[in-house]
Amino acid sequence: MKAFTQLDGLVCAMDRANVDTDAIIPKQFLKSIKRSGFGPNLFDEWRYLDHGEPGMDNSQRPLNPDFELNLPRYQGAQILLARDNFGCGSSREHAPWAIEDFGFRALIAPSFADIFFNNCFKNGLLPIVQPADVVDQLFREAAACEGYRLNIDLASQTITTPSGQVFSFEITEHRKACLLNGWDEIGLTLRHADEIRAFEEKRKLEQPWLFA
Amino acid sequence: MSCKTLYDKLWESHIVRQEADGTCLIYIDRHLVHEVTSPQAFEGLKLAGRQLWRKSSIVSTADHNTPTNEWDKGIQDPISRTQVETLDANIKEFGALAYFPFKDIKQGIVHVVGPENGATLPGMTVVCGDSHTSTHGAFAALAHGIGTSEVEHVMATQTLVAKKSKAMLVRVDGELGFGVTAKDVALAIIGKIGTAGGTGYAIEFGGSAIRSLSIEGRMTLCNMAIEGGARAGMVAFDEKTAEYLKGREFAPKGELWDKAVAYWNTLVSDEGAQFDAVVELKAEDIAPQVTWGTSPEQVLPVTAVVPDPAEQADPVKQGSYARALQYMGLQANTPITSIPVDKVFIGSCTNSRIEDLRAAAGVVKGKKKADSVKQVLIVPGSGLVKRQAEEEGLDKIFIEAGFEWREPGCSMCLAMNADRLEPGERCASTSNRNFEGRQGQGGRTHLVSPEMAAAAAIAGHFVDIRTFA
Known part of the structure; x- marks a missing residue:
């Protein structure tokens, strides 16, 4: 597993609650017997305007210009900012595989679904729970400032905003040690x-x- | 002695070791394996040169990708076929207590197959790479879904790394009214606590209305614990549990049975046990339920009207309601009973057992599908359920009504096989998730009980089963 120590990354703000794992990676892509290659189909039904199937050349497909991941300002994002209950529904680990394969390394939300949360740690992804008011603030700042970045330091369990404001987060010692190493x-x-x-x-x- | 919850007892009896931060190694008794979430785990074992820790813990079947008709043609989708054949090959190489491959009489949905063969027993820890593993909690077992990395971890070590959840009691007292089923109880609970209400908890369902449910009804209820955010749902052991299990293939026999039952009788929450949260519902207040949106918490009694986003105080909720109505093609304040359906699906690990099929057949007998309904799929949960239903003549009732009687599998619950909704099609479904695209891209799902689904197929729109004749 890829270690996670420290990240200074661009934030993609996805202002939706209850994002489920069927939306993160639709079922037709679960037919793969591989662990990699899911990134191009992350959020497939929201991201593309046509219907996606395994084996398609995704670079030729029409993109939904309104979808967050397609906005020019979020290209290269490594931190996904989300709302309550992110990752609910199916236990498919293809969801964190797709998120990681796309290039995200950390997620921030007021709450995550249990199975998804757990699956993230097995794949070098860091899901961070923050109080709703902090998440609200991050959404406001990300909207106001193009190129909004956050610095995440796992060792000190902190998130630092561009203005230098620091928020701490919880993680079990076991998960922290596994991710750091x-x-x-x-x-x-x-x-x-x-x-x-x-x-x-x-x-x-x-x-x-x-x-x- | 301190009072313990059922969850305390199940958890504590499986701790192999505990770290200072509370992280535990938990022993796993039963591992259910299907084709979608296992290939990468088997591959991981091979790459690391590892074996199964205990192959007799594994019960496996192919269910998600298998077609539900034209079995003589095999699996036509080559990618699906590869996945199923990969499971065949992996089980052949690594071994299992039991494997029910495609076309086997005992093949079916893994959460139907486990219990009906007595492979799920009280006091067990049961895991599977599938979130609806919570179903098995109906047997006073600790059962929950896991990801594929954990599937591999259990295969290699017979344990899981986990921390104890909090305990929630959902108590439903009273008597359920005519036409109100376990499915309606599950949906009403989710409507009350929300899809994140159970996050971080293991839920025990108790109260007189739960005790009155059959074991199959309890499975329906525990199945949807995950839709309330709880990985595990459970119901205490009682005589019904024992009665259901007695004589099943992998259940203990003779002296061992007596010894087992003596232990299983302790699998109840002690009088006075403390829960971290308690939620109470009155059975008499629960009406037949219908979901109107794209999350299982977006649910209302059949007598209600579609809600108005503008009337929601919370702006995040306002947005998600508006988005849900747009996706579902519904107008605020539309009576639910005036919503027409294009297709009906009766099946899934929530509602595909023999009692579900009997209940649906009871509504349908002597009636015909509405002309406006394009397709009604009846998909039994397993080959054994199918055989039983045919012995009882249920298949004929469905076929005479113009429904399609299919082979077992997950089918249109998640539409990994050819059974799916087309964009814009509206479905009354006995499955568990009404997410966007769940039953096919652009498909619109309304979750209901088997009786309500059957009645919608006859009427062509939702009806209140309590007044449907």
């Missing part, structure tokens, strides 16, 4: 293989019907 979580867990085996043996004795 780009650790493979399976490798980490397997260091405890003996404990897992011991737990499993005890469980077999207590509830043998689970192991039939």
Whole structure:
């Protein structure tokens, strides 16, 4: 996994609540057996004016000029600013894969759906929860100032605005360590293989019907 | 001894180890695997040279991509076919307790297949790369959806890295009225708490109305916990749970059964257990529900009118209501019962079990589909459900009404196969999500119960099932 330490990135403001993972990456692209290549189809139904299918040359498709990701001011954005309950719905990890593949490294919203939030951390993406009034302020500043950037520092758990205002954010120690170091979580867990085996043996004795 | 919630008991009995920050390694008993969210996980195992930790924890089937008609022609979409064949090959290479491939009599929607074969048992942790894994909480199990990285993690380590959620009790007391189903209860709860209301919580559904539900009804309810934002929903163990499971293939037998039931009887929240949040509804207040927008929380009783965005105080809500009405092609203040439907879908992991099909058939018997309705799809949840329905003659009732009787699968719930809405088409659907494009790009979904969907197919528009004859 790609490590995440510090990011100074352009902000793309997407002023919609309850953005679901079906919108982030529509179902037809879930037929892939690969983990990469989803970026061109991120928000496919909102981003393009035609119907997208796997295998199309996306560079030839008509873009929806009104959609946030297509606005000239947001080209090259690495931070997605969103509203409540971002990533709700389906558990598809293709959603964070598409967001990461597109070039985003961090997301800021008042709340995220649980499964999506969790999936982000497995892919070097940092989802940051901020109070609604802070998010409101960031939306106002991003709208007022073209080229609006934020500086995110994971070690100190802070977001710094262009005017120098600093907001702190929460993250568990475990997730922070994994992101900072780009650790493979399976490798980490397997260091405890003996404990897992011991737990499993005890469980077999207590509830043998689970192991039939 | 302190009083514990059912969730406390399920969580604590699966902790392998705990870090100082509260992050735990949680042991996983049952891993359900389907074709869409597993190929990258199997590939990850291969690349790292890892094996399955415990192949007997895995129960697998192909459901999302499989066609629901013309099975003799196989899977015609080559990309879908590759994904299903990749699952075949991976299960062959890595192994599983049970695999129900395309066309197998036991193939079907993974959340229907698990319980009907007794592969979901009380006290288990159940995971699957699918958000509707919450369905299995109906058996007093801790069940939730996971992403593909976690699928790989469970395959390689039999554990998940997780922190405990908060506990919410949703209590529904009283008696549900005629024509009001588990689906209506689920939608009414989501209407009350919102699609983010359960975020960060595991929900236990309790109260006399929940205890009165059948196990299949409880599955419908737990299935939609995720639509209320909660990864896991659950219902305490009782005699109905035991009765449902007894004799099923992977359920314990003989002495082990007695031993298991003795343990399962403890899988209830203790009297006086504390929840972080409690939500209460009165069963008598719940009417048949219909969603009008593009989020499951945008739901109203069938007797209501489509809301007016201008009357919403919150500007974010005002915007999302206006956007939803535009997408849905609806005008504010339109009575829901005057909304016509183009298609009807009865199926999905929410409502495709035998009781759902019986309920729909009960409404349809002796009647015909409205001429204005282009297509009515009846998609049973599994091959076993289909066989049972045919033994009871339900297929004939549907076919005589002009409905299409299909093969099992996820079908038009998410439209990964050929079953889908065309742009602008409006559907009465027993599925779980009315998101933009969910049932096909530009498609307009209204979530309802099987009875309400069947009645809409007959009338050509939504009707109040309580007065429909």
